[in-house]
Each structure stands twice: as C-alpha cells, then as structure tokens.
Amino acid sequence: xxxxxxxxxxxxxxxxxxxxxxxxxxxxxxxxxxxxxxxxxxxxxxxxxxxxxxxxxxxxxxxxxxxxxxxxxxxxxxxxxxxxxxxxxxxxxxxxxxxxxxxxxxxxxxxxxxxxxxxxxxxxxxxxxxxxxxxxxxxxxxxxxxxxxxxxxxxxxxxxxxxxxxxxxxxxxxxxxxxxxxxxxxxxxxxxxxxxxxxxxxxxxxxxxxxxxxxxxxxxxxxxxxxxxxxxxxxxxxxxxxxxxxxxxxxxxxxxxxxxxxxxxxxxxxxxxxxxxxxxxxxxxxxxxxxxxxxxxxxxxxxxxxxxxxxxxxxxxxxxxxxxxxxxxxxxxxxxxxxxxxxxxxxxxxxxxxxxxxxxxxxxxxxxxxxxxxxxxxxxxxxxxxxxxxxxxxxxxxxxxxxxxxxxxxxxxxxxxxxxxxxxxxxxxxxxxxxxxxxxxxxxxxxxxxxxxxxxxxxxxxxxxxxxxxxxxxxxxxxxxxxxxxxxxxxxxxxxxxxxx
Numbered sequence: 001x002x003x004x005x006x007x008x009x010x011x012x013x014x015x016x017x018x019x020x021x022x023x024x025x026x027x028x029x030x031x032x033x034x035x036x037x038x039x040x041x042x043x044x045x046x047x048x049x050x051x052x053x054x055x056x057x058x059x060x061x062x063x064x065x066x067x068x069x070x071x072x073x074x075x076x077x078x079x080x081x082x083x084x085x086x087x088x089x090x091x092x093x094x095x096x097x098x099x100x101x102x103x104x105x106x107x108x109x110x111x112x113x114x115x116x117x118x119x120x121x122x123x124x125x126x127x128x129x130x131x132x133x134x135x136x137x138x139x140x141x142x143x144x145x146x147x148x149x150x151x152x153x154x155x156x157x158x159x160x161x162x163x164x165x166x167x168x169x170x171x172x173x174x175x176x177x178x179x180x181x182x183x184x185x186x187x188x189x190x191x192x193x194x195x196x197x198x199x200x201x202x203x204x205x206x207x208x209x210x211x212x213x214x215x216x217x218x219x220x221x222x223x224x225x226x227x228x229x230x231x232x233x234x235x236x237x238x239x240x241x242x243x244x245x246x247x248x249x250x251x252x253x254x255x256x257x258x259x260x261x262x263x264x265x266x267x268x269x270x271x272x273x274x275x276x277x278x279x280x281x282x283x284x285x286x287x288x289x290x291x292x293x294x295x296x297x298x299x300x301x302x303x304x305x306x307x308x309x310x311x312x313x314x315x316x317x318x319x320x321x322x323x324x325x326x327x328x329x330x331x332x333x334x335x336x337x338x339x340x341x342x343x344x345x346x347x348x349x350x351x352x353x354x355x356x357x358x359x360x361x362x363x364x365x366x367x368x369x370x371x372x373x374x375x376x377x378x379x380x381x382x383x384x385x386x387x388x389x390x391x392x393x394x395x396x397x398x399x400x401x402x403x404x405x406x407x408x409x410x411x412x413x414x415x416x417x418x419x420x421x422x423x424x425x426x427x428x429x430x431x432x433x434x435x436x437x438x439x440x441x442x443x444x445x446x447x448x449x450x451x452x453x454x455x456x457x458x459x460x461x462x463x464x465x466x467x468x469x470x471x472x473x474x475x476x477x478x479x480x481x482x483x484x485x486x487x488x489x490x491x492x493x494x495x496x497x498x499x500x501x
Contacts, residue, residue, distance in 0.1 A: 007107070007110070007111045007114065008287075008290060008291050009291050009292065009293050010106075010107040010110035010111055010114075011107050011291075012287050012290075012291035013123075013220075013291060014103040014104075014106040014107040014110065015103045015224075016220050016223060016224050017123075017220060018102060018103055018106045019037070019038060019041045020038075020123045020124060021106050021107070021110050021123075022037060022074065022106050022109070023037035023038045023041075023123075023124070023126070024110070024121050024122075024123055024126065025081075025106070025109050025110050025113050026077055026081070027121050027126035028113050028118040028119065028121050028126075029081060029084060029113055029116075029118060031077055031080050031081060031084075032077055033126060034121070034124065034125060034126035035126075037077075038124065040070065040073060041070065044066035044067070044069070044070050047062050047066055048062045048063045048066060071095060071098045071099055071102070072095065074098050074102070074105075075091060075094040075095040075097075075098055076091075076094075078094040078097075078098070078105070078109065079091055079094055081109060081112070081113075082094070085112060085116060087112075122152050122153070122154045123154055124154045124157065125152070125153040125154050125157070127152055127153050127154065129152055129295040134150045134151065134152055134206045134207075134208040134209070134295065134296075135150060135206050135296075136149070136150050139202060139203040139206070140202065140203040142202075144198075147202070147207040148207070150206070150207070150208065151207065151208050151211070152208050154212070155207075155208045155211045155212060158211060158212070158215045159211065162215070166186065169182065170182060170183070178325075178336075178339075181324055181325075181336070181339045181340060181343060182321070182325075184343055185317070185320045185321050185324050185343055186317060186321075188320070188343075188347045188350075189313040189314075189316055189317045189320075189350075189353075190313075192309075192313060192350060192353055193210070193214070193309070193310060193313050196306065196309055196353075197210060197306050197309075197310065201302055201306065204300055204302045204303045204306055205298070205303045205306045205307060205310075206296065209294060209296075209307065210306065210307075210310045212292070213288060213289065213292065213307050213310040213311040213314065214310045214311065214313060214314035214317075215314055216288045216292060216311055216314065217285060217288050217310070217311035217312060217313065217314025217315035217316075217318075218314035218315065218317055218318045219314075219318075220284075220288065221281075221284040221285055221287070221288050221311065221314070221315045222284075222315055222318045222319065224284045224287075225280050225281050225284040225315075228280045228284070229276050229277065229280050229281075232275065232276045232280065233276060235271055235275070235276065236268065236271075236272070239264060239267055239268045239271065240264060240268060244257065244261070244264070248265070248268075254399075255402055255403050258399050258400065258402075258403040259403040259404065262400070262403075262404075265399050265400075266396065269392055269395040269396050269399060270392060272391075272395065273388045273389075273391035273392035273395055274384065274388035274391075274392065277387070277388070277391050278383075278384045278385075278387040278388035278391060279380075279384055279388075281315070281352070281387065282355055282359065282380050282383045282384050282387055283380060284315075285308070285311055285312050285315055285352065285355075285356055285359070286308075286359055286376075286379070286380060288308075288311035288312075288314075288315075289304075289307045289308050289311055289363075301360075301364040301368050301438075301442060304360050304363055304364050304367070304368075305357055305360040305364070307360075308356040308357065308359055308360040308363070309353045309356050309357055309360070311356065312352040312353045312355070312356030313350075313352070313353055315352050316346075316350060316351075316352040316353065319346075319352070320343065320346050320347075323342055323346060324339050324342050324343050324346070325339065327339050327342045341413055341417075344417070345394075345416065345417060345420055348417065348420045348421060348424055349390060349420050349421075349423050349424045349427065351386070351387055351390050351391075351427070352387075354386065354427050354428065354431055355383035355384075355386055355387045356383070357431055357435075358382050358383045358386060358430070358431055358434060359379055359380065359382075359383045361382075361434045361435065361438055362374050362378060362379035362380075362382070363379060364438060364442075365438065366379070368442065369438075369441060369442070382430075382434075386427050386430065389423065390420075390423045390427070393419045393420075393423060394416060394419065394420065397412070397415060397416050397419055398412075398416065401415060401416075
C-alpha cells in the first residue's frame with residue numbers, strides 16, 4: 001500500500017484528485033461505472049456545502065456521516081476488486097486502510113488494475129481512448145471544427161464548464177472595466193498557445209491532449225502549489241518573529257520596518273521567491289506532464305515542449321486572474337489602473353510558459369538524446385533559477401524602492417516594469433540559446449523524414465541514413481520530426497502510453 005512512488009501517475013493524481021483515480025479504476029474493472037462513483041462523491045460534497053452555509057455544527061455532522069458512508073462504499077468496492085484479482089483480505093482491513101491513508105489505497109488499487117492488464121480509461125467519464133481516436137485524419141490541414149469533433153467527452157465537459165464559468169463571472173462583475181481586465185487576462189495565454197501550437201504545429205500534439213494539459217495546469221497544478229506553498233510559508237516565521245511579520249505585512253508600518261531591517265527583508269524575499277514560489281510552482285507544473293497518462297506517446301521533441309507550455313499556460317491563466325483581481329489601489333492609482341498594471345507586468349514576462357519551455361529542453365535531452373544524467377533536479381534547476389530571479393527582482397524592488405528612494409508610485413512602477421523588461425530579454429535569449437543548441441544536436445546525423453517517405457520507410461530499406469520503424473511509420477504526428485535509432489528507442493520504451501516518465 002505504501003509503494004506509492006512506484007507509479008507516478010496514480011500517485012500524483014491520487015493525492016490531489018482521488019475521486020478521479022478511484023472512479024477510473026473501478027470503471028476499468030467493470031465493477032462500478034464512473035457516473036456512480038463520481039455521483040456519490042459529489043452528493044456528499046454538495047450536502048456538506050449546503051449544511052456549511054446553514055450552520056457549522058451541521059457541516060461537521062454532515063462531513064462526518066458522509067465521510068464514513070463514503071469510506072464504507074469504497075471498502076465494499078475494494079473487497080470486490082480483491083475478489084476479482086484473487087487477493088486475500090477482509091472488509092475490516094479494507095475499511096481501516098481507507099480510513100488511515102486513502103490516497104495510498106487508491107494509488108495501490110490503480111497500480112493493481114494496471115498490472116492486471118486492463119486498459120486505462122479517461123478521467124471523469126470512463127471513456128475508452130485508443131490511440132488514433134482523438135486524432136483527425138489529416139491533423140495538419142484539419143480545421144478547428146474537425147479537431148473538435150475528435151475531442152473526448154472529458155475535454156468537451158472541461159471546455160463547456162470553462163466557458164460557462166467565464167460567462168458567469170463576466171456577468172457578476174458587471175462593470176465594464178472589470179470585464180475588460182477579466183477578458184484580457186484570459187486572452188493573453190490563449191494568444192501564446194495559438195502562436196506556439198495551433199498556428200503551425202497542431203499536428204505535433206492532439207488538441208484533446210493540449211486541452212487536458214491546460215486544465216490540469218489551471219486546476220490541479222494551482223491547487224497543489226497553493227497547498228504546498230501555504231505549508232512552506234511557515235518558513236517566514238523562522239526569519240521574522242510574529243511581531244516583525246505583522247509589521248512587515250501592514251502597509252503603514254512596512255516602510256519603517258523595511259528601512260530598519262533591510263537584511264531580513266532581502267533574506268525573506270530570497271526564500272519566498274526561490275524556495276516557496278519557484279521550486280514549488282516549477283515542480284507542480286512539471287508533474288502536469290509527468291503525471292498524466294496519455295493514450296498516445298509524445299513522439300517528437302516539439303510535442304514535449306507544447307505539452308509543458310500548455311500546462312504552464314493553464315497555471316498562468318489561473319494565477320493571473322488571482323493576482324489581477326486581488327490587487328489593491330495604490331498611491332495615486334485607482335483600482336482599475338492597479339489591475340491593469342498588474343496584468344501588464346504579468347504579460348510582459350510570461351514566466352510560467354518560458355520556464356516550462358526551459359524544462360522541456362531537459363526532458364528532450366533525457367528522452368530523445370539518451371542523456372541519462374538529466375534527472376529531475378537538473379531538469380528543474382534552470383527553470384527555478386529563471387523563475388526565482390524574476391520573482392526576487394520584483395519583490396525586492398517593491399520592498400526597497402519605497403523605503404530607500406523618493407520615488408512616487410508611478411516612478412516605482414516604471415522601475416519595476418523596466419526590471420521585468422530586462423528579465424524578459426534575458427529569459428527569452430537564454431531559452432532560444434538552449435533550443436538552438438538542442439536543434440543542432442538533434443539534426444546531426446539524422447535524416448528528415450517527410451510524410452510521403454514515412455509511409456514506406458524501414459531501416460532495412462535504405463542504408464544511407466536512419467529511418468522510421470514500421471511501428472511509427474504510419475503516425476501523422478511524426479511529421480517534421482528528425483528521427484533515428486537514438487530517437488526511436490526511448491520512444492518505444494519510455495514514452496509510449498505514459499506521457500513523459
């Protein structure tokens with residue numbers, strides 16, 4: 001039960017979305033359909049939410065009774081699963097296991113079903129997704145409508161829920177200025193995704209997968225990062241005492257505290273930017289791709305980059321909405337002007353997609369160049385440095401400029417924007433340097449395979465250069481990919497069916 005890390009996908013999702021993994025597991029074994037298991041969970045959640053609005057005592061009672069009933073239901077299904085797999089045990093052990101550590105239990109059940117040989121089903125719907133089912137016949141030339149026709153039910157539900165939420169929030173905001181900021185915060189990440197993915201490279205990754213990566217970043221990565229960052233924020237009290245932290249947190253006393261304790265403030269900004277923000281957020285964004293099962297492999301370096309950037313854009317969209325609408329009016333600035341400046345700052349340097357692209361360079365180097373030295377630490381470190389440096393520069397200038405200069409609000413904002421522009425140039429330049437070097441390495445000694453060649457290529461047919469194997473020759477997603485023996489080996493062993501491992 002405690003071998004959770006043996007299978008990363010079930011481990012990660014069981015921790016943050018256990019109901020999805022649980023429903024998929026029992027749907028795959030034909031024990032209970034997804035709509036039943038998910039429905040019971042949402043009924044318990046809805047009962048708790050309604051009772052919480054009425055009285056806190058009723059909420060505690062509802063969550064206790066509902067939680068026990070939910071554990072009882074899960075223990076009953078676990079017993080049926082044990083019976084089918086021939087695993088010894090009894091109801092008491094099943095019930096106790098779900099009481100003590102339900103994420104570990106759910107991950108264990110998912111691993112057992114996978115070892116049993118049952119194919120994975122899609123999250124939330126239980127739909128069977130075989131390779132090719134979510135790919136239009138000619139993905140390069142297919143229209144948006146043709147791509148949308150191949151979307152899974154899960155992606156359609158996600159899109160419908162997202163659009164419904166956008167319309168609802170826009171209606172609730174009411175004011176034209178608030179709605180305009182809201183729309184701009186949503187459009188900026190979508191423009192980046194259009195330019196990077198849809199305009200020229202829609203054939204590199206199915207639209208269904210790009211949508212799921214985006215929403216995994218928008219919901220799961222943000223939620224997991226928020227929980228972890230909240231726990232790590234206790235480090236602030238190691239640097240500052242509760243009294244000092246109270247002085248630092250309030251605007252009226254903050255200037256005096258910063259001017260009297262600049263070293264503590266710098267150290268606090270350093271820990272917050274590099275450890276609490278950069279490390280946590282880059283790790284959770286990485287797990288969006290690493291912890292997602294795919295019905296198809298990521299067969300080209302470009303598909304890996306698009307997958308990472310799509311997840312990061314989902315994360316950035318949610319984070320931008322939070323920061324923009326939580327911004328308060330500053331000295332000489334209205335709330336609308338503050339929100340607009342905040343959105344501008346976060347759009348000038350799209351730090352999340354840039355760092356995600358930098359991460360993808362390390363993953364491509366590991367899986368497509370067979371560089372076994374590229375472990376998780378080496379993959380994340382460059383992105384953490386870029387992300388942390390950006391956050392540190394913004395936090396440090398925001399703390400020190402008002403305390404040690406005579407800048408007014410507009411001058412301080414201009415200085416912060418200038419620093420953001422400088423970080424933009426450096427980060428994009430570094431990212432392009434990494435991609436150009438990697439592109440040269442990938443091209444060295446490999447033959448470019450066109451669509452017409454790939455349909456009839458085999459290593460034995462042409463000895464002049466490496467070609468595609470039959471297992472990959474008919475896949476449209478191989479187009480515009482430089483392939484050879486160094487490429488096809490990790491594809492067959494490391495990437496098929498599991499995303500990026």
